[in-house]
Amino acid sequence: MTVLDHLVIAPVVIPAIVAPLALLAMRRRRRVGVALSLAGCVAMLAAALALFGIAQDDAIRAYPLGDWPAPFGIVLVLDRLSATMLVLAAVLALVVMIHAVITAADRRGWHFHPLFHFQLLGLNGAFLTGDLFNLFVFFEVLLIASYGLMLHGQGADRLKAGVAYVVVNIVGSALFLIALGLLYGLTGTLNMADLAVRVATLGAADQGLLRIAALLLVTVFALKAAVVPLHLWLPRTYAATAPVVAALFAIMTKVGVYAMIRVIPLIFGDGAGAAAWVPAPWLLPAAVLTAVIGFAGILAARAMREQAAFAIVGSTGTLLLAVACWTPTTTAAALTYLVHAVIAGAALFLVADVTQRRRGQYGDALVPTPRFAGQQAAGLLFLAATVGAVGLPPLSGFVAKLFILQSSFALPGWWVIWATVLGTTLIGVIGFAQSGSRLFWKSAPDSAPITGPVRPRAEFIAPATLIALLALLTIGAGWVTAQMQATAAQVYAPERTIAAVLGEAQK
Template identity: 45%
Template sequence: MNHWLTAPILIPLLGGILQIFIGYAPLSLRRTLAMTTTVLLLAASVVLLVLASDGSYRVYAFGNWEPPFGIVLVLDRLSALMVLMTAILAFFCHLYSMNKADESSRQFHALFLFELMGLNIAFLTGDLFNLFVAFEVLLIASYGLMMQGHGTERTIPSLHYVVLNLAGSALFLISVGMLYSVTGTLNMADLAAKIPQVSAEDLPMVQAGGLMLLVVFGLKAAVLPLSFWLPKAYGNATAPVAALFAVMTKVGFYAIVRVFTLVFGAQAGALAGLGLDWLFPMALATLAMGVIGAVGARSLRTLITWQVIISVGTLLAAVALGTEAGTSAALFYMLNTTWVVGGLFLVVDLVSGQRGSASDKIVTAPRMYNRTLLSVLFLLGAVAAVGLPPLSGFFAKVLILQATTPGVEMAWLWGTLIIGSFFTLVAYSRAGSIVFWRNVDGHVEKPGKLTLSLGVAAGGLIAMAVVIVLLAGPISAYVDATAAQLFDTGAYLEILDTTAVKGGA
């Protein structure tokens, strides 16, 4: 077995435990150790991506218990991509947090690292119950992170976030219980092998369990009508936490892609394509609602939170096409939207700190000291988020449009995506022109300082839109191969072979 598979879990776990024990140590020491842990995690993520690039599956069975009886980690192209994407986002968010955001609690860095551990478990696990455990780990850490900072304005949104996710967790547990009662397994590979063999009398139970899973994953991804909690929850979190949470909806997206391609994919017999008929219209409705929210936003942070919902709708609409091309395009778009939205949350926080009482509201205010730099960062982020050339968002949306085939789906997707992009552009143009160019005389007294670390963190994530363009060829080839691997479910089922487990590497 290849022990590298445990690195993205063990590194933040050990780092988080260490942070708990040194909670009363000097802040500089805690920050140094926290960043060291994040850098190590990033390095391990790169190693896993290199390992996964050969297209083979690598399995790690805890305690040498063979699947489907033991807990296994499975590394493939998709899981490696998700882990690396999260590590890059976390590095810049963690760097940004070290400018006072981490001073509100001695356990900020511990919670941050435990959040990363939960995310990585979710991306690497090959077991449906372990996916539930991963959700609980990352959600418990996210509850603490969401309450970081001063003020009471985040209390009610955080309460809504906790209650809804607890309800989702209960539904998740019920759904996996229903699947286990029929199949006798929760290993994803074993489920994929047994679902086609389910008898006609047990079919309704499995179908109900699968649809309940779709609802749970839809809640995590913030699909309409399960998305109304997100704007206020994200909008009231501290900037580095909100930026990190840009990947949280992608956990739901990942779960939908993984489970409903592998377990309920083309080989699932009567249950093939379960939920896709519902997913496509709900994804388009989510996209449309996000655009409406963005147009009506009264603050920059609210605008970015609605951008998260727009991205969710766009991602799931592409996946709901049920094709390799659609999934590949969605993965390309996922990289763009996760990093760019995270960067925009950080940029908006810098803007807010320089506008005094106006904060991030879309109103006229005194001129900012660093207006040129901040306006350029906001412009680049907006262009990438909307999908205008020459940045990565444009290429991602073109790939999504090209993935559709002539017919009703093509008309709905093209119409919704293009019209939605136009109105999103209007929303960003309105916000940018008011905030950066319609200024009153004078400057704000005692504006927030734009330090080098803050500039690097915010600028680094926004710059990823340029990096994606420069590496468009290799990235496109990788996501194409990832989609092909996802739809080749037969290869995934081979991990049930004991020789595959023992060979590991």
């Protein structure tokens, strides 16, 4: 193997090294710990971009750890989909880390930086792994880190939401293990490529258990993605945690959707017999309900962070409208929207953060207040972030939603998707317009301007950067959609993944 071949493991190794080093450095030399953390984020972005460039040759690469051949050893898989998700996670992590350092949000607890990198370790591992059991392991790593991050800064509300979050995810982990046990008992393997081969050969007597295992897996992924009716944990959790942490969490629900896109076409596609496309009958109705409830929550929310949390739910519903069609074109549209939704959701939380820091005791409550320093800048950022979140021009959400509508038009039931996308967009526009009017247009009568410590203008850098990225996605819409179409083509060619991972072992 060449050095470039070994680069596949870098997104897992970098945070695994940085996390303990930052932990050791933080107590005695805080600046050294922060510098290590920032350097780790930069290194991870560099590695992700390098891997994305490597993946442009359209080859699928398997990296067997310890040189143990699949399906006996642990294998990492680099393709267009995993490379795209690595870049998205790395960009988000760097921007959020910069914001945490600028606002001193990382100083509210000693373990923010180590937990942050352990979270990235779990995310990157989940994107790269080619084994269902290791997908479970990396899910647990990112969840354990998220428990600590969610409680960062302490507070009764965070503790209550944290307990519910932990309980829900313990249930999800138990269901995941049951599904893995069933699959291993039926096939004798948990390697995804090997499962795709063996599932296709199962007899009629095993089809019932196979369907149960498939439905359990999809249920776990739906729980991670906060799909209705498994969404109740998310609004309270994301609204209660620190905004800078919630901004990083914007990608976590999309990991559940990523897992569906990764697992279902490969293992439970056309060759899976009675379990083929097992979630098809209920995923579209669930997507419709998720989108409607999410955007309705924006209209009913009473605080900026609560609105942002419901926007995350709504974006997941919109994303699944395209995923549920299970065609290469709609999946390409879904991946385009996924990238946009993560960035837009994170931008909403960071805008909420800079706004509440300037409103003093009013926090992020959606009520008129006296004027405050930086109100115009915060208002412009809020306008841009909400335009992105609901999918209006000129930002990338409009392009992504248009791609979803175009790709689904020729399919049965297209009108359901169109009505949901257009209807929820209107609801989102009304909800955010009301909020913007209360926050930045109306002022509390007969009140002096809010005064307090002068906040640095540098706090606007991170949310402005995310909004600039949305603008770049719009400018490069042609290149982005072409990338996602090529990615979807790989997803729907499972034989290529099987050949890349198993090689001679499949013969």
